[in-house]
Amino acid sequence: MQLIELKNVYKRYNNGVTALCDVNLTISKGEFVFIIGASGSGKSTLIKLLYRQERPTRGEVYVGGINVARLRNGKVYKLRRRLGVVFQDYKLLPKKTVYENVAFALEVYGLKNDEVRKRTIKALEQVGLKDKLRSYPSELSGGEQQRVSIARAIVNNPKVLICDEPTGNLDPSMSMEIMKVIESINIDLGTTIIMATHDEKIVNKMKKRVITIDKGMVVKDTMKGKYKDENI
Amino acid sequence: MKIFRKLKSNLSESFKGVFRNFSLSLASIFCITITLLLVGISIILSYNVNNFTREIEEDLTIVVFLDRGVNEEEINTLRNDISVLNNVKDIEFNSKNSIKEEMQKESEVFNSILSEYTDETNPLQDTFLVKVDDINHIGETADKIKRMEKVDVVKYGEGSVEELVKIFDIIKKITYVAVIALVVVTAFLIINTIKITIQSRSREIEIRRLVGASNAFIRQPFFFEGIILGFLGSIIPITICCYGYTYFYKRLGGQLFTAIIPLIKPSEIIYTLMLVLVCVGVVVGAFGSFIAVRKHLKV
Numbered sequence: 001m002q003l004i005e006l007k008n009v010y011k012r013y014n015n016g017v018t019a020l021c022d023v024n025l026t027i028s029k030g031e032f033v034f035i036i037g038a039s040g041s042g043k044s045t046l047i048k049l050l051y052r053q054e055r056p057t058r059g060e061v062y063v064g065g066i067n068v069a070r071l072r073n074g075k076v077y078k079l080r081r082r083l084g085v086v087f088q089d090y091k092l093l094p095k096k097t098v099y100e101n102v103a104f105a106l107e108v109y110g111l112k113n114d115e116v117r118k119r120t121i122k123a124l125e126q127v128g129l130k131d132k133l134r135s136y137p138s139e140l141s142g143g144e145q146q147r148v149s150i151a152r153a154i155v156n157n158p159k160v161l162i163c164d165e166p167t168g169n170l171d172p173s174m175s176m177e178i179m180k181v182i183e184s185i186n187i188d189l190g191t192t193i194i195m196a197t198h199d200e201k202i203v204n205k206m207k208k209r210v211i212t213i214d215k216g217m218v219v220k221d222t223m224k225g226k227y228k229d230e231n232i
Numbered sequence: 233m234k235i236f237r238k239l240k241s242n243l244s245e246s247f248k249g250v251f252r253n254f255s256l257s258l259a260s261i262f263c264i265t266i267t268l269l270l271v272g273i274s275i276i277l278s279y280n281v282n283n284f285t286r287e288i289e290e291d292l293t294i295v296v297f298l299d300r301g302v303n304e305e306e307i308n309t310l311r312n313d314i315s316v317l318n319n320v321k322d323i324e325f326n327s328k329n330s331i332k333e334e335m336q337k338e339s340e341v342f343n344s345i346l347s348e349y350t351d352e353t354n355p356l357q358d359t360f361l362v363k364v365d366d367i368n369h370i371g372e373t374a375d376k377i378k379r380m381e382k383v384d385v386v387k388y389g390e391g392s393v394e395e396l397v398k399i400f401d402i403i404k405k406i407t408y409v410a411v412i413a414l415v416v417v418t419a420f421l422i423i424n425t426i427k428i429t430i431q432s433r434s435r436e437i438e439i440r441r442l443v444g445a446s447n448a449f450i451r452q453p454f455f456f457e458g459i460i461l462g463f464l465g466s467i468i469p470i471t472i473c474c475y476g477y478t479y480f481y482k483r484l485g486g487q488l489f490t491a492i493i494p495l496i497k498p499s500e501i502i503y504t505l506m507l508v509l510v511c512v513g514v515v516v517g518a519f520g521s522f523i524a525v526r527k528h529l530k531v
Contacts, residue, residue, distance in 0.1 A: 051442070073530060074447050081444035091439055095252070105443035107241055110234035152443065 002026040002062075003159065003192055004050065009059035011045050011216075019045035020056070021216040027194065029159070032186045034203050035196045036227055037213035043196045046213065047164045050194065051085050052076050064159055077108070083160040084153025084191075088168035090145045092137040092152075098124070099133040102152045109156070123155040124148075126188070127181050143174035147181055154185055161185060163195040167202065175202060203227040238449065246456035250464075253429055257461060260425040264465025264517065267418035268509050272473035274414060275505055278407030280488075283496045285400040289367045294374050296360040297385040306382050307358065313380055314362060319373045322363040328356040357384060367397055415512055422520035426458060430524045437528045447529050454521040462517025466509045473509070474502040 004027040011020040019042045027033055037043040048054040049061050052068050061068040064082050071079055092101050103120045111119075124130050127147040137145050146166055153161055163182065167175035179202055186193045197203065203210060203226065210225030211218060250257045296314070298307070307325065315323050332354055336343040349355060362377065364370050370388055378386040430437070440450045478498040487494050 076441070077444045077446040077449075080442060085442055091435070091442070093436060093439065104439070108238075108440070108443065108445040108449055110238040110241075112237070156444070 003029045003031075003064060004194070005060075005062040006049075007060045007062075009049065009056045009061060011042075011049065011054065012057045019216055020049075023059070023213075023216075023218055025211065025218065025221075027192065029192055030186070030190050032183070032193045032206070032208040033195070034206070034208055034210045034225070035194065035213060036198060036203060036210060038198070041213045042216040043213045044164060045216075047162060047194070047196045050160075050162055051083060052079055081108075081156060082158055083162055084150075084156070084158040086146070086149050086153050086161065086163040086166045088165040090137070090149045092145060092148055094137055097134050097136055098129060098140070098148050101137070101148055102155050105152045105155050119155055120151075123151040126154065126185065127151045141174070142170050143177050146170065146174075146178050150178070150181055150185070154189065154191065157189070158191065160192045160194065163193065163197075165197055166195065167197065167199050172201065175199060176205075179206065200227040239452070242449070242452040243456055246453040246460060249433075249453055249457045250460055253432060256425070256429045256432070260422060260429065260461045260517075261465045263421045263425050264418065264462060264513055265468045267414060267421060268466050268469035268513055269472060271411060271414045271418065271512060272469045272505060272509055274407060274410045275508060276473065276477055276501065278404070278411060279496055279501050281400075281403050281407055284493055285404065287494060288396065288400070290363070292364070292367060292370065292388065294362040294364065294370065294377065294386060294388040296362060296377055296383055297357040297387070298359065299382045299384050300357060302358060302382050310380060310382055311360065314360060314377055317373060317376060319364045319366055319369050320362055321365045324361040326359045326361060328354045328358050331356050331359070415516070418512065419516045419520060422458075422462070422516050423523050426454075426461070426517075426520045427524040427527075429457075430454060430521070430528065434528050437525065441529065450529065451522065451525050454525045455518055458517035458519070458521030459514050460517075462513035462515070463510065465517070466513030470506050470509050473505055474498070477502065477505075 004025070006023050006025040009020055009023040010018070012018045023046065035043045035046060045054060049056055049068065050063055052071055056069050059069065063079060066079050066082070068079060093104065096104065099120060102123055103116050106116045106119060121130065121133075124133065127150050129144060129147050129151065132140065132144065137148065140148065146169075150161075150166075161182070166182070167178055170178065182193055182195070183206070185191050207224045207226075209223050210220070210227070212220035212225075298310070302310075311323060311325060314320060329351055332346050332349070335356075336346050362373070364373055371394070374386045374388050377383060437450055481495055481498050484495065486497070
């Protein structure tokens with residue numbers, strides 16, 4: 001079975017908006033996938049289905065063998081432990097240091113202190129922030145904050161890293177910096193990357209698989225794809 | 233071991249939580265304090281009302297006047313007949329001679345009048361003093377006794393007793409309702425204050441959910457925090473109620489206005505009171521946080 005599989009997925013919100021319409025997708029282990037589309041095209045909804053922020057109205061969503069559509073609210077943590085999520089707004093805790101923010105994700109496993117320390121430092125090394133352990137998020141640049149949140153997402157060695165517009169708040173040079181970090185995670189750790197974005201430059205430069213979504217439907221799925229224009 | 237490590241981190245987290253949002257914690261504590269104080273006072277009141285009604289009820293007696301000229305045998309059979317009745321708790325015989333002596337002791341006038349009578353000519357009647365188990369059925373019991381042979385008159389303060397019983401019943405019910413209502417209000421206020429506390433930490437809860445914390449794990453620190461708040465909030469009411477009541481009791485000499493209304497000894501009530509207040513605080517705090525977090529666990 002593929003790592004991620006979507007079969008005939010429909011999503012209709014309570015307000016009547018149909019966000020996704022008959023989406024079929026498979027993503028295998030170790031892939032690097034961009035999901036692109038205009039605002040309101042449904043790419044965010046697609047991403048949210050993967051980490052069970054939203055449930056599909058119809059259809060099936062499998063992530064690492066778990067049927068996300070049928071996952072009860074109380075069992076969501078089982079899915080979330082297998083994947084890391086990175087957001088546009090970083091979602092860091094302002095009153096915790098960089099180290100604490102990353103170690104926070106390991107708290108739930110009840111590991112020994114030195115094990116937590118080892119893994120936290122390793123994750124921060126991977127994103128190149130080993131020398132900022134004691135800083136607070138407010139003392140860091142946007143790019144650095146996003147790297148902290150990436151470190152938090154990978155600290156539990158997830159199979160999949162889901163990024164919802166991770167470069168949305170960053171300037172082009174910082175965006176490239178972040179993309180390098182994400183690519184290195186894909187290559188070094190073999191983590192599958194799924195990234196929603198509308199940053200044309202990044203998509204064109206990385207030359208990865210690109211899935212284009214428009215009006216809730218997958219309109220294009222190309223290897224080494226490019227971001228041609230918004231109105232496909 | 234894993235469980236203990238998790239528990240430990242969550243416990244320290246909940247202590248930190250209390251102090252990190254100190255102003256809000258203080259608000260919750262204050263709110264618990266005030267309501268528990270009211271709960272404590274109404275508990276003391278209801279205890280005292282109950283005590284007072286019990287005392288009065290215990291004093292209520294059916295007086296059974298026997299026919300003149302009953303012999304000892306008849307008295308004994310009657311005593312047996314009455315004591316096997318359902319509602320009868322206690323029966324005591326008071327012979328006409330002992331009543332006469334009592335009356336003579338009481339006043340000079342009675343003494344001179346009654347001394348003219350011998351034991352045979354004594355105009356008084358032998359009586360039974362009957363106490364009952366259930367004051368609500370005192371009338372029925374009195375009726376039953378009245379229908380027995382050799383019984384002349386039965387008196388138990390008809391009318392006034394029924395009134396008294398009704399009033400006490402109402403007072404009891406009012407105090408119970410007041411206590412329950414106050415506990416519910418407390419719970420509601422605590423839920424609301426903890427909700428505000430948690431609102432400011434909804435981001436933290438959201439992130440915890442996203443990094444794979446189970447709901448139970450997320451709840452724990454808030455749960456403990458609720459318990460800590462409830463406990464801290466119960467300290468002042470306990471101190472005030474216990475010391476206050478003891479002081480009040482001593483100051484009034486153990487009775488309210490007259491000896492008819494005795495107060496409960498502080499030693500009989502304060503330990504229960506402490507326990508009840510701590511329990512209410514802790515349970516309501518824990519319950520409040522439980523309810524308040526629930527909303528945030530759907531992200």
